[in-house]
Structures are given as structure tokens and as C-alpha cells.
Amino acid sequence: MDADLSWGVAMKRIFNLAIYPIIGMVFHPAYHICNSIILGHSEDPRLLAALGLGGITVSIFLLSIGVSFCGSLDTLISQAFG
Numbered sequence: 321m322d323a324d325l326s327w328g329v330a331m332k333r334i335f336n337l338a339i340y341p342i343i344g345m346v347f348h349p350a351y352h353i354c355n356s357i358i359l360g361h362s363e364d365p366r367l368l369a370a371l372g373l374g375g376i377t378v379s380i381f382l383l384s385i386g387v388s389f390c391g392s393l394d395t396l397i398s399q400a401f402g
Contacts, residue, residue: 352371352375355371356368359371
């Protein structure tokens with residue numbers, strides 16, 4: 321493991337780890353916007369309503385899993401490193 325942890329090196333490592341989640345967070349709203357545009361042109365307004373309700377349900381479900389996972393990691397990492 322490298323002993324050089326200057327500010328620039330640390331920021332580069334953090335950026336290299338964070339680039340893929342950042343890209344995913346940018347494209348997730350774009351995906352919903354495209355779906356809303358396409359379904360907004362349909363004749364049935366229930367399709368757009370279903371997209372909204374489904375998107376909210378999935379987001380809440382995934383958010384709860386993410387928060388629980390991060391909470392459990394906090395416990396495990398603090399125990400591992402003292």
C-alpha cells in the first residue's frame with residue numbers, strides 16, 4: 321500500500337472510486353425523464369400515473385436498503401478497525 325497520501329493523491333483515489341456512482345446518479349433521473357416524456361404522449365394517463373407510483377415505490381425501497389446497508393457497514397467497519 322502506498323504511503324503517499326497527499327491531498328492530490330487522496331482526491332484522485334476518491335474520484336476514481338466515486339466516478340461510477342456519480343454517473344449512475346446522473347443517468348437515473350434522465351431515465352425517468354425519458355420514460356415520462358414517452359408515456360406523456362400516450363392516450364392513457366394511467367400509464368404516466370403508474371410510472372410515477374412505481375418510480376416512487378422503487379426509490380423508497382432501494383433507499384431503505386441503502387440506508388440499512390450503510391448503517392450495518394458503519395458497525396462492521398468500526399468493529400474491524402477498533
